[in-house]
Amino acid sequence: MKKLVLFAFALTLMFSISAQIQTPAPSPAAKIEQVVGLTDVSIEYSRPAMRGRTIFGDLVPYGKVWRTGANLRTKVTFSDAVTVGDTELKAGTYAIFTIPQADSWEVVFYTEHAGGGAPAELDETKVAARVNAKVYPIEMDIQSFTISIDDITNHSAVIGMMWEKTYVGVEFKVPTEAKVTASIEKTMSGPSANDYFSAAVYNLQENKGLEKAMEWIDKAVEMTKDRPRFWFLRQQSLIHAANGDKKGAIAAAKKSLEGAKENKNADYIKMNEDSLKEWGAM
Numbered sequence: 001m002k003k004l005v006l007f008a009f010a011l012t013l014m015f016s017i018s019a020q021i022q023t024p025a026p027s028p029a030a031k032i033e034q035v036v037g038l039t040d041v042s043i044e045y046s047r048p049a050m051r052g053r054t055i056f057g058d059l060v061p062y063g064k065v066w067r068t069g070a071n072l073r074t075k076v077t078f079s080d081a082v083t084v085g086d087t088e089l090k091a092g093t094y095a096i097f098t099i100p101q102a103d104s105w106e107v108v109f110y111t112e113h114a115g116g117g118a119p120a121e122l123d124e125t126k127v128a129a130r131v132n133a134k135v136y137p138i139e140m141d142i143q144s145f146t147i148s149i150d151d152i153t154n155h156s157a158v159i160g161m162m163w164e165k166t167y168v169g170v171e172f173k174v175p176t177e178a179k180v181t182a183s184i185e186k187t188m189s190g191p192s193a194n195d196y197f198s199a200a201v202y203n204l205q206e207n208k209g210l211e212k213a214m215e216w217i218d219k220a221v222e223m224t225k226d227r228p229r230f231w232f233l234r235q236q237s238l239i240h241a242a243n244g245d246k247k248g249a250i251a252a253a254k255k256s257l258e259g260a261k262e263n264k265n266a267d268y269i270k271m272n273e274d275s276l277k278e279w280g281a282m
Contacts, residue, residue, distance in 0.1 A: 027070035027145075034149040036157040037176030039082065043096075043159070045074035047144045055164040056100055065108075065118040068098045068161065069145055075113045076159065083173040084109060087129035094128055098161070098168075105133050105161075105168045136167040196220035197232055204239050213239050221252075230259030230268055237275060250281045 027048040034041050048070040053059050060066050068074040073095040080091050095113040099106040108122060109129040145163040154176050158169040186192070191199075197220040203213035217236045224232060233256035240248035253272045260268035276282040 029071070030147075032147065032149060034152065034157070036149070036152055036172075037154045037174045038080070038179045039174040039176070040077075040079035041149060041157070042077045043075070043147055043149070044072075045069040045096075045145075045147055046071040047146065049145075050141060050143050050164060056166055057102065060100055062101050063099065065120075065122060066098050066100060067116075067118040068096045069147075071116070073097075073113055073115055073118070074147070076109070078172075078174075080175055080179070082175070084129045084170065085131040087131075089128050089172075096159075097122065101135075103135055105135065107131050107133050107168070107170050131170055133168045133170050136169075138162065138165045138167050141165060193220045193223040193232075196223070197235065200239060201235050204235065204242060207242075210239065210242050214243050214245075228255065228259055230256045230263065230265070233259060234268060234272060237272070241275075241279070246279055250276065250279050253279070253281070 025046075027046040029044070029046050031042060031044045046069045056062070075093055076096055077093040078089065078091050082089050089109055092111075093113050095110040097108040097110050097118050099108070107130070108127055110122065111126045111128050112123070141164055142162045146161070148160040148162070149157050150160045150169065151158040151171075156171055156173045158171050160167060160169045162168075196216040200213040200217035200220065203209040203216075217232070217239045221228075221232050221236050233252050237249045237252035237256060240246075240252060253275050257269060257272035257276070260272060273282060
């Protein structure tokens with residue numbers, strides 16, 4: 001009987017732990033993601049509702065730092081460095097704090113993005129950028145606080161914030177032109193030394209297209225001759241050997257061995273010495 005009572009108690013305890021009541025969050029979490037030009041932008045925030053309350057100047061006082069949402073701090077993440085106002089923000093994540101006024105808001109991008117509400121006072125060493133944004137009145141009430149990414153072009157977009165009868169927008173600029181120019185120059189200049197190296201090593205590993213692999217590895221070594229890479233030279237020696245060019249293999253292995261010794265790389269020293277012994281060069 002005692003065992004039965006204990007079993008029933010255990011079942012009751014298990015049920016009480018697992019059967020937790022679920023209710024909607026008063027300020028549900030939201031996340032928006034947008035590509036602007038070639039830059040990934042994401043914003044995570046919580047969305048409080050009006051619920052018949054007066055928001056700005058009351059629930060959200062004028063002249064005080066606001067977390068710009070509810071619950072955890074509102075966070076924006078940029079995959080590239082962007083420009084806000086006259087300030088460049090490094091790629092990374094920032095909290096968005098605001099100081100609302102009736103006619104304009106001060107919008108602050110803050111490096112300390114983790115945690116809950118806004119600090120009582122901002123630490124100026126953590127302020128990455130400040131910008132003043134004009135308040136635009138809206139005719140109808142926006143019941144839920146809303147952040148959007150608007151007015152998207154190849155080079156810029158606007159972080160829009162709406163609640164009650166208020167809209168505020170902050171423009172940011174992205175480095176699309178610089179990224180496209182770099183991409184064009186890289187593509188038009190042809191494969192890099194690393195591209196030739198990777199392709200050559202792949203063919204060697206797959207034991208196919210060995211003549212092409214030799215052409216590619218020779219190009220990779222030629223492109224880096226001002227700063228020889230002993231690991232490139234090691235693969236060059238193996239690929240020449242695979243093509244029956246023992247003389248070329250030995251020459252490349254000796255250069256690789258020299259570089260490995262300069263860099264005190266014991267693994268490459270041993271591999272090159274072993275190969276040179278195998279090829280009768282030591």
